[in-house]
Amino acid sequence: MKQNFKKVLLIVPSKIVARGIEAVLGELGEFRVEGILSDLSHASATRLHNMDADVIIIDPVVFDYVSRMNVRARISEYSSAPVIALKTAPMSDEQIRQFDGTISMYDEPVAMVRKLRESLASHEDAPETEGPELSAREKEILVCVAKGMLNKEIADVCNLSIHTVITHRKNITRKTGIKTVAGLTVYALLNNLVDPDSIGL
Amino acid sequence: MTKENGKIVFSESMKLADLIDMNWHLLNVLSRLDIGLGFRENTISEVCAEQGINLNAFLLICNVYTYDDYVPSAELLSGADPATIVDYLHNSHAFYLDKAFTSLEESIAAMVEPCDDLQKKIVARFFADYRAQVENHFAYEENVVFPYVRSLKDSTSREGYTIEQFEENHSNIDETLHDLKNIVMKYLPDTCDTVQRNEVLYRIFRLEEDLAKHTIVEDTVLIPLVNRIEDSVK
Numbered sequence: 186m187k188q189n190f191k192k193v194l195l196i197v198p199s200k201i202v203a204r205g206i207e208a209v210l211g212e213l214g215e216f217r218v219e220g221i222l223s224d225l226s227h228a229s230a231t232r233l234h235n236m237d238a239d240v241i242i243i244d245p246v247v248f249d250y251v252s253r254m255n256v257r258a259r260i261s262e263y264s265s266a267p268v269i270a271l272k273t274a275p276m277s278d279e280q281i282r283q284f285d286g287t288i289s290m291y292d293e294p295v296a297m298v299r300k301l302r303e304s305l306a307s308h309e310d311a312p313e314t315e316g317p318e319l320s321a322r323e324k325e326i327l328v329c330v331a332k333g334m335l336n337k338e339i340a341d342v343c344n345l346s347i348h349t350v351i352t353h354r355k356n357i358t359r360k361t362g363i364k365t366v367a368g369l370t371v372y373a374l375l376n377n378l379v380d381p382d383s384i385g386l
Numbered sequence: 387m388t389k390e391n392g393k394i395v396f397s398e399s400m401k402l403a404d405l406i407d408m409n410w411h412l413l414n415v416l417s418r419l420d421i422g423l424g425f426r427e428n429t430i431s432e433v434c435a436e437q438g439i440n441l442n443a444f445l446l447i448c449n450v451y452t453y454d455d456y457v458p459s460a461e462l463l464s465g466a467d468p469a470t471i472v473d474y475l476h477n478s479h480a481f482y483l484d485k486a487f488t489s490l491e492e493s494i495a496a497m498v499e500p501c502d503d504l505q506k507k508i509v510a511r512f513f514a515d516y517r518a519q520v521e522n523h524f525a526y527e528e529n530v531v532f533p534y535v536r537s538l539k540d541s542t543s544r545e546g547y548t549i550e551q552f553e554e555n556h557s558n559i560d561e562t563l564h565d566l567k568n569i570v571m572k573y574l575p576d577t578c579d580t581v582q583r584n585e586v587l588y589r590i591f592r593l594e595e596d597l598a599k600h601t602i603v604e605d606t607v608l609i610p611l612v613n614r615i616e617d618s619v620k
Contacts, residue, residue, distance in 0.1 A: 361572075363565045367562060371508055371569055375569070386511070
């Protein structure tokens with residue numbers, strides 16, 4: 186009998202909190218905790234990448250204060266699932282906005298599940314280029330990156346918002362596993378997407 | 387071995403040979419601290435005493451190198467000589483630049499041999515840029531950070547620099563290596579020989595692991611150690 190659970194990945198340093206969420210969600214069904222990571226080390230990131238979670242719940246304290254703003258960006262390198270912040274400490278509005286939703290440790294279990302459901306639904310509505318290969322748009326942006334263009338320039342040329350350009354770049358990195366501009370340039374060259382003369386080779 | 391925070395870690399009374407048997411990667415650590423082989427049945431503390439190596443520093447490096455989430459104890463840190471850590475880091479730099487990068491570069495050249503000239507050039511340029519980036523990063527540590535740490539010993543605190551700045555300048559050079567790995571694994575033309583690609587990948591994986599440990603030694607041993615000294619000088 187195969188049950189249709191949504192797979193949840195927890196990135197929570199506290200074992201007690203993690204086990205608590207696991208138990209609460211387990212009782213209500215619908216969502217099930219399939220993996221618990223205590224940090225975002227290299228090994229954890231690999232698991233994150235491979236688990237194919239439907240939703241990720243993260244306690245932002247796993248990132249130190251200065252880098253907290255980039256939490257969301259880091260995760261989207263490895264997974265396209267919606268990311269929900271678990272509020273264990275006060276967070277600024279700006280920090281909250283980067284997540285696809287927030288839940289609190291003091292939420293009623295039913296409310297928690299409702300919030301997860303809502304975040305998941307609104308995330309699915311968002312345009313998302315899927316499939317393992319790069320889309321035509323992504324290839325176009327990759328070529329711009331290889332030519333050394335900045336996000337602002339790419340946005341102007343392609344008639345997109347900077348935000349959209351950034352989303353495309355994240356997707357390119359997630360699909361190819363390549364993070365640096367130099368690496369993306371090599372990728373574009375090896376796949377004959379860009380003229381070597383145009384980048385001084 | 388002793389237990390620290392409920393975890394088993396290496397202790398001075400272990401035989402050095404048993405230590406290596408538990409984690410053969412520590413052979414790297416020995417050579418970087420100029421500890422030769424042929425240490426017979428000697429314990430860690432005996433070998434360190436014989437070779438004039440600071441025992442606590444040695445234990446810290448070996449523990450960090452072996453246990454993923456190792457957090458140095460205040461006790462070990464308090465008796466560790468920062469100069470030994472700096473010597474170790476300096477010799478690691480020399481190892482990466484003189485040995486690891488050179489052999490990686492050679493095996494990359496052998497791997498792309500069947501490719502066309504443009505492809506060879508693309509890969510060679512990427513590696514050269516990576517190497518330059520790392521050299522640049524090491525040069526900063528060699529020219530600014532290490533002399534500063536060594537100068538702390540004379541307890542004449544140098545004005546205008548603290549180890550805090552090091553933490554800020556501690557840039558990530560591992561992303562480029564990560565990219566190289568993916569390029570070799572996934573995107574090189576099929577004309578490249580698999581055995582040679584594997585050879586390159588083994589080298590990258592080993593280097594990646596070693597560099598990661600190197601960073602952890604800096605972050606969890608060197609920085610806290612220097613912080614302690616800075617605080618005591620104030």
